[in-house]
Amino acid sequence: MEDSRGFDDFDSEADTLHEECGVFGIYGHPDAAAITALGMHALQHRGQEAAGIVSFDGTRFQSERHLGLVGDNFSDPATIERLKGHIAIGHTRYSTTGATILRNVQPLFAELASGGFAVAHNGNLTNGLTLRRRLVAEGAICQSTSDTEAILHLVARSRRTRFLERFIDALRQIEGGYALVSLTNKKLIGARDPLGIRPLVLGELDGHYILASETCALDIIGARFVRDIENGEVVVISEAGIESHRPFPAQPARPCIFEYVYFSRPDSVVNGRSVYGVRKAIGATLAEEAPVDADIVVPVPDSGVPAALGFAQAAGLPYELGIIRNHYVGRTFIEPTQAIRALGVRLKHSANRAVVKGKRIVLIDDSIVRGTTSVKIVQMMRDAGATEVHFRIASPPIMYPDYYGIDMPDREKLLAARMSLEEMRQFTGVDSLAFVSVDGLYRSLGEKNGRNAAQPQFTDHYFTGDYPTTLTDLMGERTAQLSLLAEAG
Known part of the structure; x- marks a missing residue:
């Protein structure tokens, strides 16, 4: 989720750790945006610099993205009233690389050939810079500096026929830790990286399914915890109910141990x-x-x-x-x-x-x-x-x-x-x-x-020092630096 400006641009003075964001989504509820805002309140500890909600009312997508806290931007009934619809996703953000700017605030939204598509992302793509450079070289026009935007481009450029196949095609090209909550005009889609590094849970409220970063977001709205989304799992929620897909080879999960040490709220239950x-x-x-x-x-x-x-x-x-x-x-x-x-x-x-x-x-x-x-x-x-x-x-x-x-x-x-x-x-x-x-x-x-x-x-x-995935962007930067040193020599 972080700005893709390189691995050396972290705040040079900060002495605390921050988890970049929290994600939330609900399908089929008449008060989808209001419930999403409440869920985001519970996830405020995961990011305090920006917040956004995208909803769909059966005809149109609505988007509200703002700098600042959830309570400062989504407590006004008029704001929630503008976010009509029975499907909504939300995002709370923490910026790691300089000032937060509105164009980086999520969920990101794009009109694709198949219709509208919004995505909210918790985590970081370790090949985000590499993907971005490739996409731009091929003619992509990027509107943000977020690695999340690469996912929109990959879905749009996929040659698969069905949207779910296009989404999974994009997932197969990204690396790192991620929990995604995505929205189309018919579906709410959740995905967790193959190792389950970043958390994502499934809940239920009055027969309506919910996706969230932590169980505390379910508790605040009185929802029932159903289960964790498993590592490498893609869940699709629609009028037909919920279906599970496993597009990656099975492997043992390796969730982030810092969720227990620091990031998750104490009243959450993470991976049981x-x-x-x-x-x-x-x-x-x-x-x-x-x-x-x-x-x-x-x-x-x-x-x-x-x-x-x-x-x-x-x-x-x-x-x-x-x-x-x-x-x-x-x-x-x-x-x-x-x-x-x-x-x-x-x-x-x-x-x-x-x-x-x-x-x-x-x-x-x-x-x-x-x-x-x-x-x-x-x-x-x-x-x-x-x-x-x-x-x-x-x-x-x-x-x-x-x-x-x-x-x-x-x-x-x-x-x-x-x-x-x-x-x-x-x-x-x-x-x-x-x-x-x-x-x-x-x-x-x-x-x-x-x-x-x-x-x-x-x-x-x-x-x-045991990194569980390939650090493609980091290795690419080191290779480029070694190449420059060789030329200088």
Whole structure:
């Protein structure tokens, strides 16, 4: 879903991870757009910079795409009234490569020879740049800088007869991690990449089928969870009901393990596992692997809360809210500008001095990316009077960048990739530092023997360097760079 401007254009200063987007779709409901807007509210955590809905009323397609939050753009009854129809899809977006612009806001829509077609995409195509260059060379006129647009072109250019065959023909040409929700004048179509890296679920509301990134989007509208869309599966929802297609060779699923560590909402169930339960289990595993003599356990809110609860319970230590998060900062501060970021920690987090002063604390966070935010939070605890600060991280060290839909810096900017554990401890200014092990993370997910090196159960390359697919665009850039160096020599 990210802008296809290359792999080196990530925000050079950000110290948090972002999942690019959430998708939602419903078929056959008279209030399709209103329900889609509600579902998008539940998926707001997956992207806060833009939102869009496309609907179909039996005659015409309607589209509303806006910069900003779902609530700021889709709470007006007049907006929903313009989105008439019984089929709708929606998208919440996070931009990773510079300013969000309206032409990149999804769902993207095009009039094809077979009729209108809209698509919303969560993830990232690892051959998106390669496809785009080929399509442009062949005469395609691109209206956005999003890799998602390549899917529209591939469907339009397919020589297959039936639309579903054209759609599957396009899927066979794309690589990477993706969950797609698409709309035609007759069908709602969902697709999940062959490894199931990005999540997608099927729900049902009063006999009407729903597709969504997470189960929390079903809960908000009172829908029933039916099942996960399986890896490599394409589902087609129409008047005839629902049908399933499996156009790819069968292979074991490898869902993104970071959905459990950080991205999914705690009340979601991902691939049959409670996100909240997994995060608590990770905390318990941390207490087992890296015990510490301390007085209280303090989470870095909000993502560190479940793991801190698990750690405290397993260690027999009091759990205290030593850091208070301000939930009313205002969305202006999500914009990736340096002036705002410089204030970010103080604006979003405050020390609870009465709890922290004079205490040896165990600080629990979900991850360390660059480490700059960690340094500020640790210093905040010191300034509040903590006598000792022991840092425990509910994920293994992030050693490698991601190319499947996570906003992550280049490897040389990842703290764990350029420092030893002791160097990281000194850099963050803590008395002790420990990460949950890769095996411990797997055990927390119910894999009793930890990670199976021969057949990993999850996509975990950010910790291990084991990328599950070919990184076509990245390899192409490296080949071009090597070629230039050879010519220069």
